[in-house]
Amino acid sequence: MGLKAYMNDIVEAVVTTAKGMRITARYGVDPREEVTLQYPEERWEIPEGYRGFLHNDIKTCTACTMCVKTCPVDCISLESVRGADKRMVLASYDINIGRCMYCGLCVEVCPPKSLKHTSGYEMASVTRGELILHFIAEDAAEIKARVARQVAEAAAKAEAQAAAKAAEVPSSGTAEVAKAAEAAKAGAQAGPKAAEVPPSGTAEAAGAQASAKTAEVPLSGTKAPDVSSESAKAPVVEPKAAKEGENKE
Amino acid sequence: MEALAISLVNAVPLLAGVPLWAVTLLLMVVVAAVILVFALTFEGVGSLVLRKVAGDIQARIGPNRVGPNGMLQFLADGVKLVLKEDLIPANADRLLFKLAPYFAFVGSFAAFVVVPFGVGLIAADLNIGIYYVMAVTSLVVIGVLLAGWSSNNKWALLGGMRAAAQIVSYEIPVGMALIPAVLIAGSLSLQDIVRSQSGLLGIFGWNLFHNPFTFFSFFLYFTAAQAETNQTPFDLPEAESELVSGYNVEYSGIRFGLFFLSEFGDMFIVATLSTACFLGGWNVPFFNAGTLPWIWGNLFSLGVFLAKAFTMVLIMMWVRWTLPRLRVDQLMRMAWKYLVPLTFVNLLGVSLWLLVFKGKGIPAMIASLFG
Numbered sequence: 157m158g159l160k161a162y163m164n165d166i167v168e169a170v171v172t173t174a175k176g177m178r179i180t181a182r183y184g185v186d187p188r189e190e191v192t193l194q195y196p197e198e199r200w201e202i203p204e205g206y207r208g209f210l211h212n213d214i215k216t217c218t219a220c221t222m223c224v225k226t227c228p229v230d231c232i233s234l235e236s237v238r239g240a241d242k243r244m245v246l247a248s249y250d251i252n253i254g255r256c257m258y259c260g261l262c263v264e265v266c267p268p269k270s271l272k273h274t275s276g277y278e279m280a281s282v283t284r285g286e287l288i289l290h291f292i293a294e295d296a297a298e299i300k301a302r303v304a305r306q307v308a309e310a311a312a313k314a315e316a317q318a319a320a321k322a323a324e325v326p327s328s329g330t331a332e333v334a335k336a337a338e339a340a341k342a343g344a345q346a347g348p349k350a351a352e353v354p355p356s357g358t359a360e361a362a363g364a365q366a367s368a369k370t371a372e373v374p375l376s377g378t379k380a381p382d383v384s385s386e387s388a389k390a391p392v393v394e395p396k397a398a399k400e401g402e403n404k405e
Numbered sequence: 406m407e408a409l410a411i412s413l414v415n416a417v418p419l420l421a422g423v424p425l426w427a428v429t430l431l432l433m434v435v436v437a438a439v440i441l442v443f444a445l446t447f448e449g450v451g452s453l454v455l456r457k458v459a460g461d462i463q464a465r466i467g468p469n470r471v472g473p474n475g476m477l478q479f480l481a482d483g484v485k486l487v488l489k490e491d492l493i494p495a496n497a498d499r500l501l502f503k504l505a506p507y508f509a510f511v512g513s514f515a516a517f518v519v520v521p522f523g524v525g526l527i528a529a530d531l532n533i534g535i536y537y538v539m540a541v542t543s544l545v546v547i548g549v550l551l552a553g554w555s556s557n558n559k560w561a562l563l564g565g566m567r568a569a570a571q572i573v574s575y576e577i578p579v580g581m582a583l584i585p586a587v588l589i590a591g592s593l594s595l596q597d598i599v600r601s602q603s604g605l606l607g608i609f610g611w612n613l614f615h616n617p618f619t620f621f622s623f624f625l626y627f628t629a630a631q632a633e634t635n636q637t638p639f640d641l642p643e644a645e646s647e648l649v650s651g652y653n654v655e656y657s658g659i660r661f662g663l664f665f666l667s668e669f670g671d672m673f674i675v676a677t678l679s680t681a682c683f684l685g686g687w688n689v690p691f692f693n694a695g696t697l698p699w700i701w702g703n704l705f706s707l708g709v710f711l712a713k714a715f716t717m718v719l720i721m722m723w724v725r726w727t728l729p730r731l732r733v734d735q736l737m738r739m740a741w742k743y744l745v746p747l748t749f750v751n752l753l754g755v756s757l758w759l760l761v762f763k764g765k766g767i768p769a770m771i772a773s774l775f776g
Contacts, residue, residue, distance in 0.1 A: 166743065176727040184461040184723070192466045 202275040207258040209276040210251050212291050216270040219244035223262035223271055231255040232262060235296050237303045240310035245303050248296040253279065254287030408673045418748035440517050443726035448669035449479035454521065455722050458621035464728040483491045484562050486662035494557060494655050496672050501555035505548045506663035512544030513670030515716055520677045521595045523687050523706035525699065534595040535583055535678070539576065540676060542633075545667060546572040549642060550666070564651025567733065568635065568642035574740040575633040582626035585755040587683035589764070595678075599686030609768030611685035616766050618754035623683040625748050630679070632740065634671035638728035639736055646730075682712050 193200070210232075212288075219236035235247040263271050280285055292299070410429040414420045420428060453468065453476070460467025468475035493502055519534045521527045531537050546569055553565015588592055589612055590601035602611050612619050632639035643651030655662045680686060687706035697705060731739065762770065 166747075173724070173728060175721060180462045180723060180727040183464055184458065191464050194466070 158160075176404040206275050207260050207263075207272050209253055209279065209289070210262070211257060211274045212249055212251070213270040213272070213274055214246055214249055214291050216268045217246060217249065218268050218270075219246045220267055222265045222267060226261045226265045228259060228261065229255050229257055231257075235300075237300050238307070240306045245299065246292060247299040247303075249291040251289045251291070252287060253289050254284055267278050411726040420633055440528055441514065444514055444517055444670055444673070444728060445666065447673055448666045449483060450481065451669045451672065451718065452665070453479040454719075455725075458719070458722045459726050481680065483662070486665075487659050489658040490656075491658040496557045497655065498555035498557070501551045502655075503660075505552035505555060506660045506667075508548030508551060508665040509667040510547050510548075510670070512542055512546075512548060512636050513667040513674060515541040515544070516674045517670070518672070519595050521599050521681055521686055522710055523703040525597055526703050526707055530594055530596045532546045533593045535587060535593050535598070535682070538595075538674065538678065539583075542671065543572070545671065548664075548667070556652075556666075559653050560648045561649070561652050562656045564642045564644075564654070565671070566650045567648075568652055571635070571639065571641060571736060571740075574735045574737060575639075575744070578625060578629035578740065578744035579633050581745070581752050582622050582629060583678065583682055584752055585615075588755055588759055589615060589619070589766075595681045595686075599681050599688065601744040602685040603688045607621055607688045608685070608691055609766075609772075610688065610741065611683065613685075614766070614768055615682045616755065616758050616762075618751050618758060619683065619766075622748070622751050622755065623679065624745060625751060626683070627679055629740075629744050629748070631721060631724065632736070635668065636672070637725035638731060640730060641733060641736055644730055672718055672721055673714065676714040676721065679717055680710065680713040684717075686710060686713075 205295055219234060221234060221236075224230075224232050224234055231252040232250070233252075234249045236244040239245040258273070260273060263273055279287070410425060410432050413432070414425065414428055416421070456478070457467040457475070459465075468478040471477045493499060516538045518528045519531050519537055520531075549568040549572075549594070550565045553561045553563070553568070556562070586598050590598040592598065592601075598612075610616070613623050614620065626774045636640050642648075642649075644652065645651075651663055656664060687710040689709050697703070765773075
């Protein structure tokens with residue numbers, strides 16, 4: 157190594173050090189360069205069309221099972237029974253959010269647009285079972301039993317009415333049609349009642365649980381803004397169901 | 406220290422019955438405690454500042470959880486280090502393992518004794534000041550080597566070996582780069598060196614501007630000293646990415662804390678020496694702190710000295726977060742092929758300058774031109 161190269165080395169060392177120090181000084185002095193987001197205190201603004209946790213508005217859900225069929229990872233499961241008014245009544249609607257890959261196919265196919273992505277992305281749980289969102293708090297078997305009872309009642313009523321009509325003398329067809337409509341109305345009234353479900357006690361408990369959870373972690377993002385209070389309570393996990401879910405896993 | 410004890414005995418009649426050696430000893434202990442408190446505080450706050458500077462430079466925020474704006478982070482760190490379990494590996498050499506951190510810490514702390522904090526603020530104005538610092542900070546290498554060897558861990562051993570090779574190599578350019586200041590002052594005592602830079606020339610009285618050779622000497626010293634204290638561009642003994650954590654990999658709790666403290670202590674010593682030898686120590690332009698009343702003069706000079714020293718520490722941190730780590734062969738090449746010859750040439754240059762110009766620096770000559 158000649159003297160020239162030797163001196164060049166020294167000059168290069170000094171120059172590159174100075175260059176580097178100029179850059180670090182610029183970053184060190186400029187406060188705008190801080191890119192850290194102080195996460196729990198500050199948050200990203202959630203972009204439009206963000207696919208967060210799924211939420212099903214069970215009031216408008218028709219239990220068509222399109223979402224179940226289209227889900228590539230089988231994270232949605234629902235049970236339904238035919239109600240007295242021939243409509244499907246949801247007995248249970250569960251989404252395993254731990255398995256969901258947020259592809260959005262279920263939201264796209266949903267005919268009544270009841271299934272939606274919320275902006276929620278924060279959820280922590282100790283067990284995997286807690287990741288299963290139950291949108292209907294009441295036990296599926298109870299709902300089924302009740303709907304079956306209503307169906308039976310309606311059938312009995314209709315039978316009785318038919319019998320009465322038969323006894324009443326075969327009158328004009330219009331009266332019969334009106335009666336049938338009445339029966340259907342009764343059934344329709346029973347339908348929403350079944351959907352609304354939880355007996356007041358458990359509903360309150362669930363509400364308390366929900367509020368406790370929201371107080372613990374400000375999960376404001378998980379709820380869609382237009383969701384009514386009842387449906388907000390729905391996804392709260394009941395311990396028993398959670399355990400079952402865990403066992404399933 | 407004895408003079409101070411005599412004046413104290415004279416001032417306080419109550420102490421007349423106490424033997425002089427007892428008063429002197431007591432004073433020594435008090436002074437040592439004060440310096441220890443200062444050193445520990447500096448090391449704690451220094452670690453916080455280091456992390457804050459790192460955060461700023463890396464476009465982060467840095468510690469901001471403990472206390473307002475993270476200001477109490479170092480207390481939390483200290484408490485954590487003290488409370489953590491002090492593990493000793495099963496196959497370690499227990500005696501040496503326990504001894505090593507003390508060597509490292511004592512090596513760096515003992516150098517605080519001759520730091521010229523102010524006009525009269527120096528624990529012991531040894532007449533071999535610089536030589537003492539060089540000698541006593543070499544204890545650190547023994548501590549590091551012991552730690553590496555006694556841990557019975559290959560990473561630790563490699564780190565210890567590297568540290569030994571590095572510190573021994575860079576000791577030479579460090580010494581050679583400091584000698585110009587000694588030559589100009591004609592004394593090894595740090596107080597004398599600082600006083601030699603006073604006078605009415607202001608900033609131009611500093612050794613940094615004495616002549617071109619001393620100017621380079623400062624930068625050579627600063628570079629070599631960074632290497633000697635294992636600062637980042639030269640932190641091969643604890644290269645995280647290759648040696649996990651180097652010589653202190655097996656240490657935990659307060660023993661690790663001692664290594665950590667010694668590292669920051671070394672940093673301050675380097676800043677101190679560069680301030681005292683090249684940046685005029687506690688001298689400020691056009692003002693002599695020695696003319697003030699004793700207390701105010703000392704406080705003023707203490708502030709000036711600390712401001713300069715902390716600025717140097719900041720620059721060291723700045724360099725630390727700028728440059729990437731060298732390779733081992735690059736490190737050795739830099740020491741033996743670049744720094745050692747350059748410092749020798751520099752020393753020769755300064756010596757010749759002092760011989761030819763009768764010890765006058767460029768600013769002094771210019772000043773004499775104007776009468």
